[in-house]
Amino acid sequence: MIIVENLIRIYKNSKVNSIALNDISFQVRSGEVFGILGPNGAGKTTLIKILSTMLLPTEGFVKLFETDISKYPEKIRPKINFVYGGEKGVYGRLTASEYIEYFSILYNVPSKEISSRKKMLLEKVGLQGAKEKKIHTFSKGMIERLHLARALINKPKIIFFDEPTVGLDPEGSRMLKKLIREIKEDGVTVILTTHHMQEADELCDRIAFINKGKIIDIDYPSQLKYKASQSIVRYDISIEIGKEELKEYIYEQYDVVKTEMLDGIMLLTVVLDKKDCIKKVKDNCLSMVYKELTLEDVYMTYLSDREENNR
Ligand SMILES: Nc1ncnc2c1ncn2[C@@H]1O[C@H](COP(=O)(O)OP(=O)(O)OP(=O)(O)O)[C@@H](O)[C@H]1O
Ligand SMILES: [Mg+2]
Structure with a gap:
């Protein structure tokens, strides 16, 4: 489902070049929940941004659905979606309902399906009761929930989560875990970064540890524990x-x-x-x-x- 080969990403600034990803290769199977863990600055967000076609690699390639994402991003984008935790890009003057409707139109959801999909998604993330409220009145966690609903509108086959539980209360993170399990059951492949080890352990089929732009190990959580033991x-x-x-x-x-x-x-x-x-x-x-x-x-x-x- 996902093939990453010799991926290098260098941020070139006027003074210094920063190597965020330093020759990374791995594969993710269809339907897996795949965790990317590592310290601040390890390169997790850079990797997620490249995989979700938001950033081009400096070298190497990524294939999603057997398609090179740098060459054909427009073929990939309708089939994927993402949530960047702590993301601010919401339109505060819209209501939650209008926001989901707006993105449904952008994602070409057939107009007769918009209303039912909107209801289903807002219910899924626990925002049905707040659907007519303006987004600028939302708390951080409510905005996070809205992003989650937005990310499911196009029924993605792969979904990328970069620290999705940032700002969620315990009930919110439990809702997210349930949601991730549900979308996994629907056959969706999930790529997830988090600093919450327990969350990663509960959710991920396999985990990649990355540090300083390099993969340290990739394995099942039980195997990682066995090796450490x-x-x-x-x-x-x-x-x-x-x-x-x-x-x-x-x-x-x-x-x-x-x-x-x-x-x-x-x-x-x-x-x-x-x-x-x-x-x-x-x-x-x-x-x-x-x-x-x-x-x-x-x-x-x-x-x-x-x-x-x-x-
Ligand atoms: N736009 C940018 N310009 C220059 N350097 C950048 C840029 N974005 C990231 N970097 C650098 O690339 C490296 C990896 O950053 P990245 O944001 O991918 O790390 P991360 O693993 O997501 O960290 P965190 O856990 O803090 O979110 C860091 O050294 C960072 O300083
Ligand atoms: Mg990050």
């Missing part, structure tokens, strides 16, 4: 409250990802390298329970050179 491990460690020295030791030695107080007991969730010695903790704690790795743990092992990224 060869080198790291997660434990819930409970210690008696007051064992300050042991607590300090754990904080110094390991990556503490969560702490909780429970009836005189302190529960510390730690992630550590399998090579690290845990004997002192084992001998002095109340209990130590092995836990499954999360996708966030995996992400941190692959992409934890944060300081370097921010340079």
Whole structure:
């Protein structure tokens, strides 16, 4: 469904050239939910923009539906759509209903179908009750929902989401997850970027980790976790409250990802390298329970050179 070959994208400015994508190749199968994860500046948005025909690559090519998207973008565009999270491009003076109607006309939806499709879409994203309100009165999350409805108007075969849950409340992000599952069931291919690891884990069939414009790994979430479990491990460690020295030791030695107080007991969730010695903790704690790795743990092992990224 999607073939990306040796993709390079360089932003050329007067002073410096920035290599946003540095020789990226991968394929996405029809009907997959494919996640692209990576730190700020990794190249995710650049990749989404190229795949959705908004930006031309510097080198390499992308084929969607076996068609080169740089050569024939007009053949591709009716069959795809996108949501860029935090997108501002809405017409504030229109109502939600008018907005969807306007885009339905742009997407050549037959006029007798517009009304029913509009109703269905606004209901899907939970905006039916606000359909006659002007968009400039909408909250950030409501605008996000409107973008989602807009992105489904042309019944796309591939849909690109760049951080779609930015600005959505918990109910909104649950609605989005449900919506993504529904569109997957309809056979739509979904490409998604997000900084929410749990969301990616719940939604994605496969995940690409990218950093500094390069793919670090592509795999199923379970496989990514399995591979990471060869080198790291997660434990819930409970210690008696007051064992300050042991607590300090754990904080110094390991990556503490969560702490909780429970009836005189302190529960510390730690992630550590399998090579690290845990004997002192084992001998002095109340209990130590092995836990499954999360996708966030995996992400941190692959992409934890944060300081370097921010340079
Ligand atoms: N219009 C532009 N002009 C110059 N450089 C750009 C431009 N857009 C992006 N870049 C650079 O390209 C690199 C990749 O940016 P991109 O926006 O694709 O990252 P990202 O992975 O989407 O990051 P984030 O998680 O912050 O959204 C960064 O180094 C960025 O500074
Ligand atoms: Mg981005």
